[in-house]
Amino acid sequence: MFRLTEKTLIIWRIRLFAVFCPLILAAAYLCLYSFLFLAAAGILLAAFLFLLCFYLPRYMAEYKIEHGEGYIHISSGVFIKTERILSSDRIISVSLRGGPLLRLLSCRSLCFFSVRFRCFLPPLPKETAEKLKNLLGGDGVARD
Amino acid sequence: MREIKAHPLGFFMFLSPVWLITIVPFARRLLSFRYGTIFLAGFVAALVLLSVLRARAVSIAVLGDMLVFKKGLLFKSEEFLPISSLASITSRQNPILSLCRAEVINIESEAENAAKSIKILLRRRDFERILEQLNFQREKKSIRMGAGRITLMTAAISSAAVGVFVLVPTANRIGRLLDFSLAGRVLTSVRSGALFSSAFAVLLALFLFFYAVSFVFLLIRNISMRIGLSNETIYIAAGVFPRRKCFFKKRMIAGIFIEQRPLIRFSRRYIIRVTLPSGGKSGGESGVVVPIAKKGEVAPFLKNIFGVARPESVIGAKAGRFRFVRWRLLLLCFAPTPLLFAVQFPAYAEALCLLVLFLAVSLIYGLSIGFLAPKITALSRSGDHLFAAGVKGFTVRELFCRRERAGAFKLRRYPADIRAGSCILAVKSCCKNDGTIKVKYIDYSAAREYCRAFWKNQ
Numbered sequence: 001m002f003r004l005t006e007k008t009l010i011i012w013r014i015r016l017f018a019v020f021c022p023l024i025l026a027a028a029y030l031c032l033y034s035f036l037f038l039a040a041a042g043i044l045l046a047a048f049l050f051l052l053c054f055y056l057p058r059y060m061a062e063y064k065i066e067h068g069e070g071y072i073h074i075s076s077g078v079f080i081k082t083e084r085i086l087s088s089d090r091i092i093s094v095s096l097r098g099g100p101l102l103r104l105l106s107c108r109s110l111c112f113f114s115v116r117f118r119c120f121l122p123p124l125p126k127e128t129a130e131k132l133k134n135l136l137g138g139d140g141v142a143r144d
Numbered sequence: 145m146r147e148i149k150a151h152p153l154g155f156f157m158f159l160s161p162v163w164l165i166t167i168v169p170f171a172r173r174l175l176s177f178r179y180g181t182i183f184l185a186g187f188v189a190a191l192v193l194l195s196v197l198r199a200r201a202v203s204i205a206v207l208g209d210m211l212v213f214k215k216g217l218l219f220k221s222e223e224f225l226p227i228s229s230l231a232s233i234t235s236r237q238n239p240i241l242s243l244c245r246a247e248v249i250n251i252e253s254e255a256e257n258a259a260k261s262i263k264i265l266l267r268r269r270d271f272e273r274i275l276e277q278l279n280f281q282r283e284k285k286s287i288r289m290g291a292g293r294i295t296l297m298t299a300a301i302s303s304a305a306v307g308v309f310v311l312v313p314t315a316n317r318i319g320r321l322l323d324f325s326l327a328g329r330v331l332t333s334v335r336s337g338a339l340f341s342s343a344f345a346v347l348l349a350l351f352l353f354f355y356a357v358s359f360v361f362l363l364i365r366n367i368s369m370r371i372g373l374s375n376e377t378i379y380i381a382a383g384v385f386p387r388r389k390c391f392f393k394k395r396m397i398a399g400i401f402i403e404q405r406p407l408i409r410f411s412r413r414y415i416i417r418v419t420l421p422s423g424g425k426s427g428g429e430s431g432v433v434v435p436i437a438k439k440g441e442v443a444p445f446l447k448n449i450f451g452v453a454r455p456e457s458v459i460g461a462k463a464g465r466f467r468f469v470r471w472r473l474l475l476l477c478f479a480p481t482p483l484l485f486a487v488q489f490p491a492y493a494e495a496l497c498l499l500v501l502f503l504a505v506s507l508i509y510g511l512s513i514g515f516l517a518p519k520i521t522a523l524s525r526s527g528d529h530l531f532a533a534g535v536k537g538f539t540v541r542e543l544f545c546r547r548e549r550a551g552a553f554k555l556r557r558y559p560a561d562i563r564a565g566s567c568i569l570a571v572k573s574c575c576k577n578d579g580t581i582k583v584k585y586i587d588y589s590a591a592r593e594y595c596r597a598f599w600k601n602q
Contacts, residue, residue, distance in 0.1 A: 071599035079559060085595040086552035115574040117552040 002065040002132060004122055007105050009060050011123045013052060014101065020048040063122065067135050074119065090114050094136045096129055112136055147205040147214075148274065151246040154199035154265035159191070202264055206277040211251070213262045223262070229253045231420045232392035233280055235271060238385060247271050252420065279376070280391040286372035286379070297415055298363045300407040307354030310361045373449055378418075396420055399573030400450055400544040402442060406509065409540070414442050419575040421549065452529050452544045458522035459594060462566040463585035468535075469514035476507045506538075513538060523569060523583045523594060530598065532571045534583045543581045545573045553595040557588060567591055 027041035058078045066073040067088065074084045094112040102108060108129035111120040124132065167188075174180040194217075202215045211230065213223040235247040249271060251262040266274070365383045372379035381389040401417040408415060446452050461468075482500050486493040513535055520540055522533040530550050533542040554570040561567055567588040572580045583591075 068596060069600050071596050073596065077557075081557040081562065083555040083592070084552055085555070085592070085599065087599040089599075090548075115551050116572060 002067075002124070002128060004060045004063045005125055005128075007107055007125060008123050009056060011101060011105060011107065012056050012060075016048065016051055016056070020044060020051075024048065060122075065121065065132065067132075072136065074121075084117070084119065086114050086117055088136060091136050094133050096133055147203045148266065148270045150199050150202040150204075151244070151265040151267050152199070153241070153244055153246055154202060155192070155195040157248070157263070157265055158195040158198045199265075204262070204264055204266070204274065206274065211262075211278070213251075213264070225251070225253050225262070227278055230278065230393075231396045232390055233275065233278070234388060234390045236386045236388045238387075241265075242387070245269075249274075275391065280379075280393075286370040286381075289369040289371065291367065293413075294366050294369055295363065296408065296411060296413065298359060298366055300405045300415065302355055302358040302362050304351045304354040304358065306362070307356070307358035311354065311357045378449070392420055394450065397450070398545070398549045398575035399578050400446070400452065401578075402446075402542040402544075404540040406538045412438060414439070416442070416445065419573060419578050421574050446544070450544070452526050452531075454542075455524040455526045455531055458524040458531070458533075459586050459590045461518040461521040461585050462587045463518070463564060465515050465518055467560075467585055468517040469511050472507055472510045472514050476504065476511065479503045479507060510538060513540070516540075517584070521583055521586065523571075523586055523591065525594075525598070530571060532569075532581045532583050534581050536579070536582065541579075541581050543571065543573070545571070547598065549574045550598070553598075555588070555591060555595070561585070561588070565589070569595070 024041055024044045027037045027044055030037040031041060055078060059076070062076060062078055062081070064073075064075040066075075070088060072084075072086055072088045072091075076082055091112050091114045094110065096108045096110055098108045102123050105123075106126045107123040108126050109121065109123050110129050110132055111118065121132075171184050174184050177183075198215075198217050201217050201220070202213075204214075205212045206227070209227050211225040211227055213225070215221055215223075231252045232250075234250045234252070236250075237247045241247060245268045246265055247268060249262070249264050249266050251264075253261060364385055365388075367382070367384055368387075369380065369382040372381075376393055376395070377391055378394060379389065379391050381387065398419045398421045401419070403415045403417060404413075405415070443453060446454075480500055482496045482503075486496040489496075517535045520533055520535055522531065524531045526544060528547050530543070530545045530547065532545075533540075535541075551572040551574055556568045556570070557566075558568075564585075565588050566585045569583045569586060569591050570580045571583065572578055
């Protein structure tokens with residue numbers, strides 16, 4: 001079974017910060033012109049704190065990737081739990097991706113395609129991603 | 145086997161209607177110039193000559209276990225398709241082609257990309273030869289479907305949306321060709337109140353009109369249906385203008401759907417829909433709809449033709465009826481809400497009352513289906529096939545899908561499901577055009593074990 005690590009949480013938090021901070025700052029600046037933006041800024045801040053402190057850690061804890069005899073089982077979700085079960089023999093292609101942030105933290109993002117299904121896994125440590133890639137597609141699979 | 149060239153009339157396939165629509169307005173302006181006629185004649189002649197040469201460059205041949213398709217004039221291409229990967233062969237023949245003894249052939253492979261499919265105009269004898277080489281022989285004995293069944297099936301599968309997709313592009317093209325804005329004229333008439341007195345009447349008239357268009361289109365497409373069966377191949381011929389024939393191997397079937405839509409349900413009948421993995425993007429068939437009569441005829445049909453049967457033991461619904469109907473009950477409570485607006489806007493009272501009546505009738509019918517849903521919901525295996533049954537909207541659907549044609553399973557649990565130990569399982573086949581069947585509120589642990597066991601290597 002594969003689980004997400006603290007590095008994944010750090011990456012998510014950085015992305016969350018990068019998305020929400022400009023919005024909150026913009027809303028706070030616009031408060032000078034209208035009181036409504038104060039409410040908007042408050043809502044954005046509350047959502048940001050909720051995601052940062054509660055939702056993301058729980059999501060990370062709930063995310064599981066299991067590889068069994070002929071199948072892959074991916075579980076995720078905090079309030080609404082979703083599980084995807086597919087045949088590991090019918091995976092058509094697997095690719096490893098890593099932007100600057102992921103490479104800085106020695107992580108990779110894995111995505112794979114099957115019949116009428118595609119899955120983008122969260123960032124994983126490089127070794128784990130390689131191991132999972134070999135399990136899914138074997139050696140010799142094209143790398144992005 | 146020698147190479148087979150396309151039919152001489154194949155050049156029409158390269159004369160796209162888009163060219164005609166582009167040329168006609170341009171031609172009108174060109175004719176006003178001094179040498180415009182000569183230039184226009186030369187342009188049209190060049191277009192026709194190019195199409196003829198391109199058509200002559202198209203050929204097809206069977207070499208061993210490969211189908212070879214050649215095309216292209218300046219940029220030649222050769223496509224090699226393994227015969228084992230061919231999903232379906234469809235032919236279309238309108239009255240003009242019938243007189244010329246020609247048929248438009250679409251050969252679809254398992255690949256989802258339309259570029260991997262073949263479209264060619266062949267002589268009838270060449271088509272028969274290709275069928276023989278590819279082991280898609282047609283059985284001489286076939287079953288003819290009655291006109292009554294076809295009409296009922298067509299009424300059930302028609303929809304206003306299909307009518308819009310059929311009529312609107314054609315009307316627009318004709319309008320551009322004749323320099324005539326059909327949509328503009330209709331809108332002007334509606335606004336001036338010349339045709340209809342209220343917006344509701346307009347919407348209703350449009351809905352009925354497009355439904356009628358869809359019905360006529362699908363009836364012409366499906367009438368005079370014949371089904372031929374052999375050990376390996378299924379052959380279906382239907383339609384009048386054009387007449388289309390579809391040959392496909394049983395092992396290529398992606399999903400077998402048994403559906404009961406509202407109109408079909410009233411007559412206690414079922415529709416069997418067989419889908420193929422190709423998706424039909426190049427103009428070939430993605431699946432066929434077979435009208436079947438009563439409940440007692442479904443099981444023998446499935447057994448004799450496809451070798452599947454409904455399993456005895458299934459994973460059934462864990463939840464009671466209330467869980468299946470709670471959202472419909474809630475909507476029914478809010479259905480009279482538009483009547484509040486009728487008090488505010490008395491001019492629209494009649495339309496709003498009709499709307500509320502329509503909503504109430506639909507929701508009550510939906511409730512009746514919802515009450516039956518616990519008995520219908522099922523998940524099991526039938527030999528090597530997945531079997532799933534569920535209710536979607538007003539339609540009851542069952543799916544038989546071979547293991548190698550099944551898509552990924554998706555289990556979803558909402559907070560209420562987590563408390564109750566149930567889940568919603570979404571299953572689908574590998575055909576892109578297939579919908580998803582949701583098996584609702586079944587036991588979570590049983591469903592999870594089923595999904596894992598389904599994919600386990602044999």
